[in-house]
Amino acid sequence: MAKQLIKGNEAVVYGALLGGATHFFGYPITPASEIAHAAAEYFVSTGRCFLQAEDEVNAINMLYGAASAGGRVMTASSGPGIALMSEGLSYLAGAELPAVVVDVQRAGPGLGNIWPEQSDYNMVVKGGGHGNYRNIVLAPFSAQEMCDFAYRAFDLADRYRMTVFILADAYIGQIMEAVEVPTKVLHSPRKEWALYADRESRHNLITSILMNTELLYHHNKKLQEKYARLEQELVEWEEYETEDAEFLFVAYGISARISLSVVRELRRLNLKAGLLRPKTLYPFPGARIAALSRQVRQIAVVELSNGQMAADVELAAKRPVLKYNWMGGKVPSIQEVLELAKQDLKQNTTVRG
Amino acid sequence: MVKHAKPKTFYETFERRGPGEKNTTYCPGCGHGNAHKLIAEVIAELGIQDRVIFCSPVGCSVFAYYYFDTGNVQCSHGRAPAVATGLSRARDNAIVISYQGDGDLAGIGMGAIMHAANRGEHMAVFFINNAIYGMTGGQMAPTTLVGQKTTTTPFGRTPGREGFPIRMCELINELQAPVYIERVSLGDAARIMRAKRAVKQALLNQVHKKGFSFVELLSPCPINWKMTPIEARKWLIDTMEPLFPVKVFRNIEEPPVKYEPPKILSDAELVDLFAATTEIEIPVSVREVEDQYIKIAGFGGQGVMSAGVFLANCAIKEGFNATWLPSYGPEMRGGTANASVIISNNQIGTPLVSSPNVLIAMNAPSLDTFEDTIVPGGLVIVNSSLVSRKLRREDVQAIYAPVTEIAKDVGLIAAASVVALTLYACISGAVQIETIQKVIPLSLKKKALVEVNLKAVEAAVEYYQKNLKEALVFSNMQ
Numbered sequence: 001m002a003k004q005l006i007k008g009n010e011a012v013v014y015g016a017l018l019g020g021a022t023h024f025f026g027y028p029i030t031p032a033s034e035i036a037h038a039a040a041e042y043f044v045s046t047g048r049c050f051l052q053a054e055d056e057v058n059a060i061n062m063l064y065g066a067a068s069a070g071g072r073v074m075t076a077s078s079g080p081g082i083a084l085m086s087e088g089l090s091y092l093a094g095a096e097l098p099a100v101v102v103d104v105q106r107a108g109p110g111l112g113n114i115w116p117e118q119s120d121y122n123m124v125v126k127g128g129g130h131g132n133y134r135n136i137v138l139a140p141f142s143a144q145e146m147c148d149f150a151y152r153a154f155d156l157a158d159r160y161r162m163t164v165f166i167l168a169d170a171y172i173g174q175i176m177e178a179v180e181v182p183t184k185v186l187h188s189p190r191k192e193w194a195l196y197a198d199r200e201s202r203h204n205l206i207t208s209i210l211m212n213t214e215l216l217y218h219h220n221k222k223l224q225e226k227y228a229r230l231e232q233e234l235v236e237w238e239e240y241e242t243e244d245a246e247f248l249f250v251a252y253g254i255s256a257r258i259s260l261s262v263v264r265e266l267r268r269l270n271l272k273a274g275l276l277r278p279k280t281l282y283p284f285p286g287a288r289i290a291a292l293s294r295q296v297r298q299i300a301v302v303e304l305s306n307g308q309m310a311a312d313v314e315l316a317a318k319r320p321v322l323k324y325n326w327m328g329g330k331v332p333s334i335q336e337v338l339e340l341a342k343q344d345l346k347q348n349t350t351v352r353g
Numbered sequence: 354m355v356k357h358a359k360p361k362t363f364y365e366t367f368e369r370r371g372p373g374e375k376n377t378t379y380c381p382g383c384g385h386g387n388a389h390k391l392i393a394e395v396i397a398e399l400g401i402q403d404r405v406i407f408c409s410p411v412g413c414s415v416f417a418y419y420y421f422d423t424g425n426v427q428c429s430h431g432r433a434p435a436v437a438t439g440l441s442r443a444r445d446n447a448i449v450i451s452y453q454g455d456g457d458l459a460g461i462g463m464g465a466i467m468h469a470a471n472r473g474e475h476m477a478v479f480f481i482n483n484a485i486y487g488m489t490g491g492q493m494a495p496t497t498l499v500g501q502k503t504t505t506t507p508f509g510r511t512p513g514r515e516g517f518p519i520r521m522c523e524l525i526n527e528l529q530a531p532v533y534i535e536r537v538s539l540g541d542a543a544r545i546m547r548a549k550r551a552v553k554q555a556l557l558n559q560v561h562k563k564g565f566s567f568v569e570l571l572s573p574c575p576i577n578w579k580m581t582p583i584e585a586r587k588w589l590i591d592t593m594e595p596l597f598p599v600k601v602f603r604n605i606e607e608p609p610v611k612y613e614p615p616k617i618l619s620d621a622e623l624v625d626l627f628a629a630t631t632e633i634e635i636p637v638s639v640r641e642v643e644d645q646y647i648k649i650a651g652f653g654g655q656g657v658m659s660a661g662v663f664l665a666n667c668a669i670k671e672g673f674n675a676t677w678l679p680s681y682g683p684e685m686r687g688g689t690a691n692a693s694v695i696i697s698n699n700q701i702g703t704p705l706v707s708s709p710n711v712l713i714a715m716n717a718p719s720l721d722t723f724e725d726t727i728v729p730g731g732l733v734i735v736n737s738s739l740v741s742r743k744l745r746r747e748d749v750q751a752i753y754a755p756v757t758e759i760a761k762d763v764g765l766i767a768a769a770s771v772v773a774l775t776l777y778a779c780i781s782g783a784v785q786i787e788t789i790q791k792v793i794p795l796s797l798k799k800k801a802l803v804e805v806n807l808k809a810v811e812a813a814v815e816y817y818q819k820n821l822k823e824a825l826v827f828s829n830m831q
């Protein structure tokens with residue numbers, strides 16, 4: 001199969017359309033705008049729907065409408081835009097509508113800057129909006145995975161009737177790499193709950209309001225049971241050099257790429273380092289981290305945030321971890337991470353940050 | 354009391370409200386009840402019940418789906434026009450209704466309605482203007498009258514503090530796309546008959562795919578106006594109507610935009626579109642090269658970004674792994690734009706090159722910025738056409754070549770980066786000249802450009818043979 005050199009932000013659109021995407025509604029924001037550019041070109045030229053919304057609040061509600069009608073819907077944005085979508089995301093969860101949202105993370109808080117951070121972790125992985133709900137969160141670490149995850153996301157969203165997030169960052173969006181594009185188009189089957197403007201679907205109702213506390217209690221219970229099932233069925237991660245590792249890195253996205261380079265450097269120095277990178281952030285590979293935690297001496301979480309994922313790693317590992325954090329759009333070099341790891345290895349430290 | 358027959362668009366009993374329930378949630382004398390009934394009757398008369406998708410707002414009419422035996426979507430506050438946009442763009446055959454209160458439409462949802470109207474979305478909007486927030490306990494609405502007392506304007510609405518009431522029909526009438534705009538009143542039986550004609554027109558427009566249709570219904574809220582139903586109707590006619598004139602603002606026969614369904618590509622066409630178009634045979638066995646961590650830097654117009662992409666393309670065509678990462682943002686506005694390119698036989702970790710072993714410096718600021726970052730023993734190709742100084746570093750291999758002049762000689766200054774890449778290929782052997790020659794026609798759309806760029810490659814190879822090859826062999830022997 002031939003590979004082609006494409007950008008992460010473009011690969012995600014290829015994957016989405018081949019994965020059956022029918023509608024893209026979005027509002028420009030760096031570093032996610034390239035996705036809208038590619039979507040504007042390819043959704044329109046393939047006869048699908050692309051629409052630039054007036055803002056992110058209405059964009060997510062357009063998703064809500066098209067998803068209600070059985071469409072395979074998506075949007076792409078970055079921190080400030082995702083924050084504006086949070087009410088809509090909660091409505092999607094309440095009404096159990098499938099949707100795909102790409103978050104190309106930039107640095108915050110506030111307007112921050114357009115350089116990479118991973119500081120939307122809590123907002124996206126824990127739900128973001130109001131109410132007891134979760135999103136499926138996929139964490140690509142290459143242009144290939146931008147394509148692959150987008151390709152799978154719509155089937156997943158339909159299967160669980162949930163929002164699937166693709167949580168990328170400015171670098172994973174910008175990177176160009178060889179990508180193998182799928183050769184089969186996926187489609188959504190007719191959904192028995194959706195509105196097709198015909199007799200069979202006329203009695204269907206899309207809503208998130210349940211005024212009766214008993215009913216809303218049971219709706220919540222049902223959602224929690226769905227999330228529990230998801231935790232059994234969907235956890236994915238990848239490991240590098242962990243068999244005999246004594247020093248474990250945990251990282252996702254661009255941080256995982258950096259950590260991979262650092263692991264190789266450490267191995268060259270005969271130091272037993274390994275890497276676990278979650279491919280799903282929700283559900284989180286906590287059980288595997290717990291098992292590795294019993295094997296390794298030290299755990300370091302490399303993250304472009306104040307340690308948002310590190311909190312989940314600590315919870316899973318049942319012990320404090322080393323936090324290698326960068327913020328403000330600063331991305332560490334291999335050397336910087338390597339130095340920290342070498343120091344901590346020498347002094348046998350298990351807590352930092 | 355006269356018992357009116359329920360239109361057949363209403364459910365017989367309102368099971369979604371409660372088992373056997375026959376009553377609505379509305380207060381006695383509320384305009385929502387009238388409006389619902391008119392819409393239900395028209396849907397039945399037009400025979401479009403199966404095709405209707407009714408978007409209910411947040412407000413007193415949040416439970417419209419209790420009553421309407423049609424497709425139903427409950428929307429977040431103010432967003433029904435956005436939801437309706439999604440629906441109508443997903444279902445060609447749908448008759449989409451956006452039913453909204455004044456807080457919903459003219460307050461929180463002002464942006465949503467104006468933009469849906471401006472796009473001429475295929476939907477009928479029924480706007481219930483009762484000059485109040487009914488559901489939440491009678492707070493001020495954008496349409497609340499000057500002097501009107503509400504729970505948040507206990508002393509009456511004061512323009513100096515709260516501004517003047519907003520007239521939505523008049524605002525929407527400023528836009529080009531809507532086909533039909535009318536304000537009606539639910540003040541008495543005659544007015545209600547007139548309102549029904551408006552509802553019918555708006556829905557007929559959807560049947561005929563004419564476009565965005567907007568009907569504002571002045572509607573009593575006796576509870577929050579603190580009036581009896583009869584007083585409320587009188588106040589509606591005497592006080593509200595003078596401010597909100599009841600009239601047809603627009604009714605266009607020929608819609609300004611004709612509806613055209615999109616041409617949807619087949620699966621096979623879609624796969625074709627995204628299949629790699631630039632087939633070159635990828636060799637089964639790949640040469641071993643030392644990992645190349647390359648920085649290509651220059652000023653904006655020198656094409657360093659696309660040169661990086663081009664190089665990465667050559668590398669993957671030879672079966673290597675390769676990454677390209679741009680430097681973007683404020684840095685680009687200064688002296689240098691740069692791209693990181695990595696070429697390797699192995700899986701590539703971070704794509705960001707902080708310590709390059711190859712630097713291609715197309716201008717002076719680039720050399721200044723990156724000279725100190727190069728690893729000892731690294732290769733630096735300096736564009737001596739634009740950089741007059743020599744390297745300070747002595748632990749790296751420096752090659753000075755008049756890259757821009759070579760490009761100028763073949764007739765295209767913009768080919769300078771191709772010259773530089775060719776020199777890099779000659780010196781490092783990381784990618785082969787033959788590959789560069791094969792990839793150029795695949796990367797450039799214009800035939801004429803292909804020719805000059807191929808000439809640039811030739812000129813660069815010639816320059817290398819004449820001026821660099823021997824010197825390099827000599828220096829490598831030392």
Ligand SMILES: Cc1ncc(C[n+]2csc(CCOP(=O)(O)OP(=O)(O)O)c2C)c(N)n1
Binds near residue numbers: 413481
């Ligand atoms: C985001 C959000 N903000 C506030 C509310 C509370 N709220 C519910 S209905 C309403 C006002 C509705 O007034 P209007 O649209 O005029 O409808 P009416 O009840 O008068 O028909 C408000 C403020 C909400 N549900 N959601």
Ligand code: SF4
Binds near residue numbers: 383
């Ligand atoms: S509060 Fe007003 S708008 Fe709401 S149901 Fe009662 S009368 Fe109607």
Ligand SMILES: [Mg+2]
Binds near residue numbers: 482
């Ligand atoms: Mg109101």
